[in-house]
Amino acid sequence: MLNFRLMKYIFLLLISFLVFFSSIDLAFAQENPPLARWELSPTETKLIFADGREARLILGVRKKHHVVSKAVVKENICFPEDLPKNCSWAYELGSYDLSFVWSKHPDAGKLNEVVSIHVFNRKSKLQSTIDDFSIETFLNGHVGLTQNSPVLTCDSDAWLQNFPKTPSQNFLIPTWAYEIMATNPISKKNENLTFFQANDLELKAIGQNSWQIVVSPDANQMDRFIPVTDPTAVYYNSGARQCSIQIRLEKAIINTVSIANSQPVEKTYSFPLPRSIPKNLLGREVFFLVTYLTRPTNESSTVQVE
Amino acid sequence: MKPFFLIFFLNCLVTSAQNLGVEEKLKKLSIVIRGKLPSQGEYRDVSEKSKSVMPEIVLKDKLNEYLKSKEFALKFSNKVSDMFRMDQAPFNYNFKMDYTQYPDVPMSIASENYKYPYSAFHLLIREILETNSPWSDILNRKNYFIFHRKPGFDIGQQQLLFYSALNPKLVDSNSVLLEDFTATNMDTSFSDDSNSYSGVRISFPENDKRVAGVLTTPSFMMRYSTTAVNSNRRRAAAVFRTFLCKDMVASIPVPSKDGVDENKKLALAGEGQYSESDIVDHIKMVQIHGQNVDCQFCHKQLDPLGDLFNFSPARLNAAASFGGLNYYNEEGVFVKKPVDGIGNLGAVITNERDYFSCQVKHFWTWIHGENSLITPAQEIELVSTFKAMNQKPQDFIRYLVLKDEFYAPKKYTEAQLSAISAFKTLKKCQSCHNQQNENFEIQDLDWYQLVGNKQSIDRAVWIKELKKVFQKGSMPPEEAQKDFTDGELGRLKNWLSQGAPDFEGN
Numbered sequence: 001m002l003n004f005r006l007m008k009y010i011f012l013l014l015i016s017f018l019v020f021f022s023s024i025d026l027a028f029a030q031e032n033p034p035l036a037r038w039e040l041s042p043t044e045t046k047l048i049f050a051d052g053r054e055a056r057l058i059l060g061v062r063k064k065h066h067v068v069s070k071a072v073v074k075e076n077i078c079f080p081e082d083l084p085k086n087c088s089w090a091y092e093l094g095s096y097d098l099s100f101v102w103s104k105h106p107d108a109g110k111l112n113e114v115v116s117i118h119v120f121n122r123k124s125k126l127q128s129t130i131d132d133f134s135i136e137t138f139l140n141g142h143v144g145l146t147q148n149s150p151v152l153t154c155d156s157d158a159w160l161q162n163f164p165k166t167p168s169q170n171f172l173i174p175t176w177a178y179e180i181m182a183t184n185p186i187s188k189k190n191e192n193l194t195f196f197q198a199n200d201l202e203l204k205a206i207g208q209n210s211w212q213i214v215v216s217p218d219a220n221q222m223d224r225f226i227p228v229t230d231p232t233a234v235y236y237n238s239g240a241r242q243c244s245i246q247i248r249l250e251k252a253i254i255n256t257v258s259i260a261n262s263q264p265v266e267k268t269y270s271f272p273l274p275r276s277i278p279k280n281l282l283g284r285e286v287f288f289l290v291t292y293l294t295r296p297t298n299e300s301s302t303v304q305v306e
Numbered sequence: 307m308k309p310f311f312l313i314f315f316l317n318c319l320v321t322s323a324q325n326l327g328v329e330e331k332l333k334k335l336s337i338v339i340r341g342k343l344p345s346q347g348e349y350r351d352v353s354e355k356s357k358s359v360m361p362e363i364v365l366k367d368k369l370n371e372y373l374k375s376k377e378f379a380l381k382f383s384n385k386v387s388d389m390f391r392m393d394q395a396p397f398n399y400n401f402k403m404d405y406t407q408y409p410d411v412p413m414s415i416a417s418e419n420y421k422y423p424y425s426a427f428h429l430l431i432r433e434i435l436e437t438n439s440p441w442s443d444i445l446n447r448k449n450y451f452i453f454h455r456k457p458g459f460d461i462g463q464q465q466l467l468f469y470s471a472l473n474p475k476l477v478d479s480n481s482v483l484l485e486d487f488t489a490t491n492m493d494t495s496f497s498d499d500s501n502s503y504s505g506v507r508i509s510f511p512e513n514d515k516r517v518a519g520v521l522t523t524p525s526f527m528m529r530y531s532t533t534a535v536n537s538n539r540r541r542a543a544a545v546f547r548t549f550l551c552k553d554m555v556a557s558i559p560v561p562s563k564d565g566v567d568e569n570k571k572l573a574l575a576g577e578g579q580y581s582e583s584d585i586v587d588h589i590k591m592v593q594i595h596g597q598n599v600d601c602q603f604c605h606k607q608l609d610p611l612g613d614l615f616n617f618s619p620a621r622l623n624a625a626a627s628f629g630g631l632n633y634y635n636e637e638g639v640f641v642k643k644p645v646d647g648i649g650n651l652g653a654v655i656t657n658e659r660d661y662f663s664c665q666v667k668h669f670w671t672w673i674h675g676e677n678s679l680i681t682p683a684q685e686i687e688l689v690s691t692f693k694a695m696n697q698k699p700q701d702f703i704r705y706l707v708l709k710d711e712f713y714a715p716k717k718y719t720e721a722q723l724s725a726i727s728a729f730k731t732l733k734k735c736q737s738c739h740n741q742q743n744e745n746f747e748i749q750d751l752d753w754y755q756l757v758g759n760k761q762s763i764d765r766a767v768w769i770k771e772l773k774k775v776f777q778k779g780s781m782p783p784e785e786a787q788k789d790f791t792d793g794e795l796g797r798l799k800n801w802l803s804q805g806a807p808d809f810e811g812n
Contacts, residue, residue: 175619
């Protein structure tokens with residue numbers, strides 16, 4: 001018992017020393033000024049470094065990846081017999097690189113190269129790849145990108161006749177949901193879950209038994225792609241009843257992202273940031289890493305760029 | 307000789323419980339209300355005060371103090387979470403948060419740093435407990451406090467996005483000023499999240515048909531996630547279990563030739579025993595299932611309530627869905643009430659007698675333990691008191707603790723326990739012998755009086771008839787035996803063989 005008590009006191013003493021000396025270390029740690037500052041203009045976004053170097057933000061646009069996927073429309077809960085025999089989805093997926101590249105550098109060979117940053121002995125590029133699935137609407141507005149919504153083509157339209165219609169005669173899908181077998185984060189059980197949901201999507205006729213997805217102007221960008229996830233459930237009302245239909249895809253969007261990301265870059269734009277930036281973009285690594293440059297640093301953290 | 311010895315022994319126990327010292331009573335009070343032992347200082351303080359003031363008054367003061375503590379709110383909100391079969395801790399386990407920066411957050415949470423960013427579900431319950439708001443607010447409350455991640459993390463954004471169809475302004479916060487992002491304190495180090503989260507109070511009109519307390523929170527919807535096939539039945543079952551103490555247990559007796567009951571399999575999908583992917587042809591299964599009378603017993607109760615959650619599988623829909631509260635109440639009567647939107651469910655359900663009896667049972671169990679017994683007479687008294695107290699949780703818990711049974715749990719004789727068990731079992735007969743089945747002769751019996759009061763008119767005749775049908779084996783019929791456990795039927799027969807004692811054991 002005595003030995004145990006003695007050990008306890010020695011341990012506490014050691015902890016006290018450690019706390020004391022680490023406090024001294026912190027007290028003497030000095031803050032260095034930020035390595036760079038933002039410079040925003042209507043035409044470009046720059047990082048101006050204290051040593052005179054400059055980097056500008058560019059957007060690389062890859063060739064669109066076009067996908068045609070067989071779709072199986074099944075399990076109409078209310079009208080089991082009302083199902084098309086053959087359907088397919090056609091959609092395209094864009095992929096983009098947001099990068100800071102050197103625009104002013106003493107080594108001319110570095111110009112237009114992506115800036116590399118060393119943070120805590122880890123080297124990373126100031127670059128993020130974004131796809132249509134998660135892109136923000138403001139990106140379109142800046143460089144005039146086009147995003148076409150997926151198109152569904154079937155061998156008949158009889159199965160849609162019980163759906164409600166909008167004033168413009170589009171078929172209205174009150175809820176389109178992406179279901180997945182996954183671990184429920186709360187119950188910790190593996191079960192079928194509805195992960196994402198888009199409300200009030202419309203199917204606009206663009207040809208014989210062919211319909212394009214229409215989303216409301218203020219909808220999340222992801223909403224237009226929910227129909228090309230797999231599996232999905234379409235909910236609608238028929239009279240007082242909620243009806244549902246399941247749709248399975250051969251090539252769901254999640255499986256095509258890596259192909260879209262490997263397409264060649266076709267065009268490059270200078271990318272001016274607005275003063276108000278979508279939070280989803282700020283969570284991207286390229287901006288997350290910039291915070292290490294635009295805030296004061298202390299001696300214990302080593303941040304370098306090349 | 308043996309029963310006499312047993313009663314003597316039980317009475318000794320009661321006597322010793324009644325003689326608990328003030329320190330022992332303080333210990334019990336503290337553990338039950340706060341979930342922790344009193345401090346040494348508290349023991350000394352109570353002991354000292356009890357020399358000049360009656361111990362009951364000293365303990366009452368401590369009770370009032372404990373009911374205002376954050377430990378009380380934490381402990382009982384965990385109890386409520388358990389009741390809903392929710393996780394007690396919210397979604398992020400590695401988190402530090404300075405709640406003091408949000409003056410609008412529920413009281414005790416604001417008092418110091420907590421480890422977790424509480425979900426809207428947890429915060430609502432804590433707020434009701436801390437502010438002693440009516441219990442019905444769990445279903446009726448139309449405002450939420452929400453913590454959500456600031457930049458680009460879907461798990462936090464989901465809390466806001468969940469309500470965005472009801473209030474499009476909630477997605478406007480998806481952008482942030484560059485100055486804020488580059489500010490020194492905007493450290494995006496993920497080990498310290500205090501600056502990565504934001505808190506906001508969102509409110510909807512009191513008559514909003516789309517919002518219903520904890521039922522319309524991201525946590526509840528995710529815990530009882532639905533699919534096209536499930537059609538919100540999991541959510542409906544959770545409402546029945548929590549608010550009316552009705553378990554919608556799949557009780558389908560028909561075994562298939564290969565020993566696998568496909569109907570039962572379908573019914574259990576979502577209860578964790580089978581996944582819905584196990585059942586390949588949903589349409590076929592629904593057709594078979596839908597024709598089974600036993601299946602319909604639950605479905606005609608579950609489906610109308612599930613309709614209230616329509617079009618909201620992952621987030622709330624802008625339009626309310628119409629549904630209903632259809633169920634067999636404790637009296638065996640089939641209640642059928644239309645509900646115009648889930649926001650009106652609270653007003654309907656909290657008018658039901660079964661809601662009150664169910665809720666007082668929850669409280670009773672939280673105070674007296676899982677194995678405690680609540681007699682029919684006590685239940686009537688508790689329901690009446692709960693109503694009179696406007697369902698205020700602190701007031702009701704205070705009432706339960708101040709009753710004699712808290713420090714000296716009442717002991718019952720074997721005959722009394724037998725009568726209570728018989729009453730509970732016989733009440734289950736009313737799912738068939740009820741007002742809607744006109745051919746049954748015993749449809750309007752006052753079960754409470756017949757079992758509980760030996761002086762009740764016609765009791766002797768009725769007991770004789772009951773003995774007869776049990777001896778013949780005609781009741782319960784084979785099809786209904788699934789509704790009773792072997793233990794229940796065994797105890798009922800035992801009660802009859804004991805001479806059918808009443809609640810007083812006579």
